[in-house]
Structures are given as C-alpha cells and as structure tokens.
Amino acid sequence: MDANTPDAVPPPGCPAHATGRIPLYGPDFAADPHAYYDYARRYGPTAPVELAPGVDAHLVTDYATALRLLHDNAVFRKDARRWRAFDEGLVPPDSPVVPLLAYRPNAMFSDGAEHLRLRQAITDAMGRVDTARLARSTEQISDYLISQFASRGSADLMADYAKQLPLFVFNELFGCPADIGDRILFGISGMFDGINAERAAEVLFGAVGELVALKRARRGDDVTSWLMAHEAGLTDEEMVYQLSLILGAGVDPLRNLVGNTLHRVLVHDEYARQGGLIDEALEDTLWENPPVPNFAPHYPATDVEFAGQKFQEGELVLVSFAAANNSPALTAARQSGSNRSHLAWSAGPHACPSKDSARQITMAAVENLLNRIPDIEAAVPEDSLTWRPGPFTRGLTALPARFTPVAAPGRADAPGRASSVERSEQPGTARKGGGTGRWSQFLKWLTG
Structure with missing residues (x-):
C-alpha cells in the first residue's frame, strides 16, 4: 500500500480526502476518535494530521514506533522554539492549540x-x-x-x-x-x-x-x-x-x-x-x-527518515497514546487489568x-x-x-x-x-x- 494513499474511505465528517490530512478536532472526531485512528493507521506508523485549522503535524499511531520516538532524545527534541511552521508564521497565532504547544521555560519544553x-x-x-x-x-x-x-x-x-x-x-x-x-x-x-x-x-x-x-x-x-x-x-x-x-x-x-x-x-x-x-x-x-489521547510534541533536530517517513527539521510530530494503546497487535496481546505497559503516562x-x-x-x-x-x-x-x-x-x-x-x-x-x-x-x-x-x-x- 502507498503510505500516502490509504485505500479506505475516511470516517464520516473527515475531510482528509480533500486536504490529505486527518482532522483531530470537531464533533465527529470527538464522538468517535478511534474511527479516525483506524483510518490513520492505513498511512503506516505515522499519519499526516491537522490539529486545528491551519496547524499541521505528523501523528505516531504505532506502539513500537511511539516508544522509539519517546526514547530518542538525540533525534527528536522537545524545545518548541524549533517549531518551524510557527516561527515562519504559518500557524494562526490565535489557534486554540497554540497555548499548549508554544514554548515556555519549563521541563516539558527543555x-x-x-x-x-x-x-x-x-x-x-x-x-x-x-x-x-x-x-x-x-x-x-x-x-x-x-x-x-x-x-x-x-x-x-x-x-x-x-x-x-x-x-x-x-x-x-x-x-x-x-x-x-x-x-x-x-x-x-x-x-x-x-x-x-x-x-x-x-x-x-x-x-x-x-x-x-x-x-x-x-x-x-x-x-x-x-x-x-x-x-x-x-x-x-x-x-x-x-x-x-x-x-x-x-x-x-x-x-x-x-x-x-x-x-x-x-x-x-x-x-x-x-x-x-x-x-x-x-x-x-x-x-x-x-485522558490525554494525543500529545508529546517533538521536533526533529535535523532532516531524518523515521519509521519509513521523511521528516524535515522542525516539523511537529506528536504521539497518539490512544491509537498506540489500541493498535490491533497490541490489543490482542495485552491482558486486561493486569498489564500496565500502556502509554497513557x-x-x-x-x-x-x-x-x-x-x-x-x-x-x-x-x-x-x-x-x-x-x-x-x-x-x-x-x-x-x-x-x-x-x-x-x-x-x-x-x-x-x-x-x-x-x-x-x-x-x-x-x-x-x-x-x-x-x-x-x-x-x-x-x-x-x-x-x-x-x-x-x-x-x-x-x-x-
């Protein structure tokens, strides 16, 4: 399958077929986010998403890939001052997602x-x-x-x-x-x-x-x-x-x-x-x-190929904890109530x-x-x-x-x-x- 052209119809209300990106907002997404994650998996371990109108990102939906990214602090950095689209004025300054993504001098962005x-x-x-x-x-x-x-x-x-x-x-x-x-x-x-x-x-x-x-x-x-x-x-x-x-x-x-x-x-x-x-x-x-389905913003320190996808320096990459936890292979293997290896934390x-x-x-x-x-x-x-x-x-x-x-x-x-x-x-x-x-x-x- 071509990683850029999934063969399934997007979920109801999802305009991915028009924009090429999966929207992670709006009432349809809120009502059934797992339908969107299922569709996103058809792109491979990562998928192009839109966090809010005009705010693009890559979303990691695969459990093993998420763990690789979360532990790779040499390639993927947390300092939001690296966010190229924001620095170039491509992100609306009044976007509802900016307050949680914009740089502040705290442990999360260092x-x-x-x-x-x-x-x-x-x-x-x-x-x-x-x-x-x-x-x-x-x-x-x-x-x-x-x-x-x-x-x-x-x-x-x-x-x-x-x-x-x-x-x-x-x-x-x-x-x-x-x-x-x-x-x-x-x-x-x-x-x-x-x-x-x-x-x-x-x-x-x-x-x-x-x-x-x-x-x-x-x-x-x-x-x-x-x-x-x-x-x-x-x-x-x-x-x-x-x-x-x-x-x-x-x-x-x-x-x-x-x-x-x-x-x-x-x-x-x-x-x-x-x-x-x-x-x-x-x-x-x-x-x-x-409770936090998608977050962990990271930015490649340089152009890099990761999980079969090419990322440019400073692109916003997020982890979908909800999608990774519920990937088909992992769901089949986990033991309900006794296995705490989920990524909710x-x-x-x-x-x-x-x-x-x-x-x-x-x-x-x-x-x-x-x-x-x-x-x-x-x-x-x-x-x-x-x-x-x-x-x-x-x-x-x-x-x-x-x-x-x-x-x-x-x-x-x-x-x-x-x-x-x-x-x-x-x-x-x-x-x-x-x-x-x-x-x-x-x-x-x-x-x-």
Missing part, C-alpha cells in the same frame, strides 16, 4: 542538562508527597463535594465531582491559602474550558507568582516549598513556570481520568458484577480511553512524573463515591453523552447520574486533629473579600 535539572526538581518534590496524607485529603475533598449533591438524588458527575476534585486536591498539595487557591481554580478552569482563556492565564500566572512570593517568606509542608528548597536552586520565574506546568498538566488530565473511569464503571455492568473492580476499570480506561525521559499520585487520587475518588452512594447509575443512555472536542483531551462534557438521596457525608477528620488542608491556611494569608470562592467554601465546611 532538553539535555536543563531538562534534567528541572525534571529532577519536580520529581523530587512530588516524590515527597505522603500517600497517607494524600489519601486523607482526597477523601475529605470527595466527602465535601458529595455533600453538595447527596440529598438531591442526582448529579452531573463531571461538573459536580470529577472537574472539581483534582483542583481541590492540588490546591491542598501545593499549600494554597484560600484567596490564592480560588484564583488558581479560576485560572486553570478558564484556560482548559476556553472561557476568557487569555484573562484566565493571567490570573493563573499571577496567583502562582503570589504563591511563590508567599512561600519565599514562609515555607510550609507542601510541594511548592519542597520545590523551592530543591538543590536545583530555581528562580522565582522558574518556580512559576514549573508550578504552572505541574498544575496544568495534572489537573485537567486527572479530571478526565476520574470522569472516564466513572463513565466506564457506570456504563459497563461487568465491573459491578465482578465485585466492583475499580482498579481494573481504571487500567482499562488508561488503555482504551486515556507517556514514556521515556518526559514521562509523567506524578502517575502514582494520579492513580491514587483516581482510585480514592471513585471508591469513595461508590461507597457513599452505592446505587448510583447513569441517568441517560451512553449514546447521548458528548465528549470535549480537540486533539489533546479526552473527557466528557457531562455525566448525568441518579441515585437514592442519602445524607450528606460529614467531615472526615479525626476529633482533635487538624487536617493537612487546615494547616495550609497559614497566618497572614487571610481570605480576601470574605472568601466566597470554592476553595474558601471547602475550608469553611472542613473546619466547621
């Missing part, structure tokens, strides 16, 4: 010694997170969110639960006082939801900058302080960019992972019939419906440094919800659910659920013991404007 320095600081700081503390704070936050809808008998598990829980957990881990935490929540939500994204980004970076200044003056038992104290000696600017990277890269994918796992449990009866195998549901989700030197924490948070969030509301079920047919558009995220827009109304869970703290969340409310960080944001409301609920 190579070599600089990457090692920034990456080690992040890995060491995140490695200090105590699993017992994380479990406790996740349960507290889960209980609080459930308390807001438990008596109603219905909820949108995305808006009311999966979207909010990661934001709250990360706020606690990073030691945010209420007023800064409220603005971080606003900034991240706005950026990923595309609502006043430019203003939301300003709010996020401004709030993170204030958090850095606060921790310079008074450090605490939190990721921000640990990162600041690291031997890498990060400047304030480096702190802001690394913290924003961790928060942004952690919160939205975790939202999708919690939501996608809940979706899998609620619409596939076999998990309930087998005794509520949430860990298996989580692994199946990571294999078949990963990426691989190589830029693999996710927080996968263990993300797994723990997701398991705790799903288990606690099902324990508190055991008869919860999907409120609408599966085929009526809609998914967020775009190439980089895989998550539902809503997940309506119904259940028998129950009493709202109380606070999870042991009597007489201050929670780790309470301890993040340090002296001298009073809530501005009375504390009316979501983080402030949670702290008020937690402390009674």
Whole structure:
C-alpha cells in the first residue's frame, strides 16, 4: 500500500480526502476518535494530521514506533522554539492549540542538562508527597463535594465531582491559602474550558507568582516549598513556570481520568458484577480511553527518515497514546487489568512524573463515591453523552447520574486533629473579600 494513499474511505465528517490530512478536532472526531485512528493507521506508523485549522503535524499511531520516538532524545527534541511552521508564521497565532504547544521555560519544553535539572526538581518534590496524607485529603475533598449533591438524588458527575476534585486536591498539595487557591481554580478552569482563556492565564500566572512570593517568606509542608528548597536552586520565574506546568498538566488530565473511569464503571455492568473492580476499570480506561489521547510534541533536530517517513527539521510530530494503546497487535496481546505497559503516562525521559499520585487520587475518588452512594447509575443512555472536542483531551462534557438521596457525608477528620488542608491556611494569608470562592467554601465546611 502507498503510505500516502490509504485505500479506505475516511470516517464520516473527515475531510482528509480533500486536504490529505486527518482532522483531530470537531464533533465527529470527538464522538468517535478511534474511527479516525483506524483510518490513520492505513498511512503506516505515522499519519499526516491537522490539529486545528491551519496547524499541521505528523501523528505516531504505532506502539513500537511511539516508544522509539519517546526514547530518542538525540533525534527528536522537545524545545518548541524549533517549531518551524510557527516561527515562519504559518500557524494562526490565535489557534486554540497554540497555548499548549508554544514554548515556555519549563521541563516539558527543555532538553539535555536543563531538562534534567528541572525534571529532577519536580520529581523530587512530588516524590515527597505522603500517600497517607494524600489519601486523607482526597477523601475529605470527595466527602465535601458529595455533600453538595447527596440529598438531591442526582448529579452531573463531571461538573459536580470529577472537574472539581483534582483542583481541590492540588490546591491542598501545593499549600494554597484560600484567596490564592480560588484564583488558581479560576485560572486553570478558564484556560482548559476556553472561557476568557487569555484573562484566565493571567490570573493563573499571577496567583502562582503570589504563591511563590508567599512561600519565599514562609515555607510550609507542601510541594511548592519542597520545590523551592530543591538543590536545583530555581528562580522565582522558574518556580512559576514549573508550578504552572505541574498544575496544568495534572489537573485537567486527572479530571478526565476520574470522569472516564466513572463513565466506564457506570456504563459497563461487568465491573459491578465482578465485585466492583475499580482498579481494573481504571487500567482499562488508561488503555482504551486515556485522558490525554494525543500529545508529546517533538521536533526533529535535523532532516531524518523515521519509521519509513521523511521528516524535515522542525516539523511537529506528536504521539497518539490512544491509537498506540489500541493498535490491533497490541490489543490482542495485552491482558486486561493486569498489564500496565500502556502509554497513557507517556514514556521515556518526559514521562509523567506524578502517575502514582494520579492513580491514587483516581482510585480514592471513585471508591469513595461508590461507597457513599452505592446505587448510583447513569441517568441517560451512553449514546447521548458528548465528549470535549480537540486533539489533546479526552473527557466528557457531562455525566448525568441518579441515585437514592442519602445524607450528606460529614467531615472526615479525626476529633482533635487538624487536617493537612487546615494547616495550609497559614497566618497572614487571610481570605480576601470574605472568601466566597470554592476553595474558601471547602475550608469553611472542613473546619466547621
């Protein structure tokens, strides 16, 4: 087969037959991305795609090829300043994919010694997170969110639960006082939801900058302080960019992972019939419906032939974790629920440094919800659910659920013991404007 002329008809709504590139956006792609990946495989291990109107890239869809690329940091670089099409003005500056692809001085967009320095600081700081503390704070936050809808008998598990829980957990881990935490929540939500994204980004970076200044003056038992104290000696600017990277890269994918796992449990009866195998549901989700389906932007350092395709220096090359995980040969070989060799966390030197924490948070969030509301079920047919558009995220827009109304869970703290969340409310960080944001409301609920 000619690698440039696949012999199958493109999926419905796919204009690849007109442009020669497969669009990874729009409602048709969001509704059935695997139909697009199946079509893309007909080009070979890589395929020409369009990430948004006017933004071209190559997409790796083969598992073995993806691993080769992700581990080859000599040929494929991460520094987005190498992106030739962007530098030449061929990419619309207001494209919705530019904010996640444009260069910033953080670990994701660095190579070599600089990457090692920034990456080690992040890995060491995140490695200090105590699993017992994380479990406790996740349960507290889960209980609080459930308390807001438990008596109603219905909820949108995305808006009311999966979207909010990661934001709250990360706020606690990073030691945010209420007023800064409220603005971080606003900034991240706005950026990923595309609502006043430019203003939301300003709010996020401004709030993170204030958090850095606060921790310079008074450090605490939190990721921000640990990162600041690291031997890498990060400047304030480096702190802001690394913290924003961790928060942004952690919160939205975790939202999708919690939501996608809940979706899998609620619409596939076999998990309930087998005794509520949430860990298996989580692994199946990571294999078949990963929260970040396509990403890992790389740029060839020179003209190169790779996987039978010629790439020019500075061309944008992405990995489809979703397509690679579900390639026919790999799907036939993997053992459901026991094999964790999927690429949902990426691989190589830029693999996710927080996968263990993300797994723990997701398991705790799903288990606690099902324990508190055991008869919860999907409120609408599966085929009526809609998914967020775009190439980089895989998550539902809503997940309506119904259940028998129950009493709202109380606070999870042991009597007489201050929670780790309470301890993040340090002296001298009073809530501005009375504390009316979501983080402030949670702290008020937690402390009674």
